[in-house]
Amino acid sequence: MERSTRQRAAIGAALAAAGRPLLPLEVLEAARQQVPALGIATVYRQLRQLVDEGRLRIVELPGENPRYELRGHGHHHHFQCRSCARVFDVHACPGDLGRLAPAGFMVEDHELTLYGRCRDCRPAEATDGGRPA
Amino acid sequence: MERSTRQRAAIGAALAAAGRPLLPLEVLEAARQQVPALGIATVYRQLRQLVDEGRLRIVELPGENPRYELRGHGHHHHFQCRSCARVFDVHACPGDLGRLAPAGFMVEDHELTLYGRCRDCRPAEATDGGRPA
């Protein structure tokens, strides 16, 4: 049975306030505003526990470390900015992708990630130093 | 300009012989049959170079280390069977997903993975039970 500690609350609050998937280090930085002495090990331990409880969802993108977000946003997808690398929720959905699968395949679910420029980074076109592949 | 060394050939041969995505350590083990003194660092360096050249493709599955496989086809997606965990190519594409992103976001690319039952694992009765969530 899990206890409700200041650390656990701070980590949950950080994830709730962000409204987007966070990296463990982002969780640490945000949660330290409430619990300055918070350690990274506790963040990892709590993230794992919250995932086991079904409260958190792991968001994995190719070439990136796993991010964590609160469940309950319902079905949604993600958008990663190729300039700042942040990940945002996309609450739209193309729907009915069953017809894309090969004949005889049964599609139960899908995962979609969009890549491009977020609102903040879109104007800066020539300032971008490299190609974050 | 890249040189053709025994190591590079052995790594390419290992990937070609496997015909499935391999982990770096699997590549090392297989390629050592031709070049026993091969080092893991060389495997990683060659894998990265081959990816940069567009000859290899990185295959990432949730909770797994990246695998590498020879490339062959252009833009496509993937279907993972929830029963046998195999990954299949999906050559269809929903297209035009730019409208899904939040206002102000610029979509340049996308990645889509379907989950469900492959032909072999599909329950006998269900002809088309899959529903996109």
Added chain:
DNA sequence: ATACTTGCAAAACATTTGCAGTGAG
């Protein structure tokens, strides 16, 4: 009081890099 939690440091892993020697062009 009990035992789950925490913070720190060290460990465990996967991947990258520094460097001197090797070999392809």
Added chain:
DNA sequence: CTCACTGCAAATGTTTTGCAAGTAT
């Protein structure tokens, strides 16, 4: 003869774990 490539070892970077002290119940 050059300089990219290689193997080794050390360095990174991320996540996990051991342990003594802290704290919710």
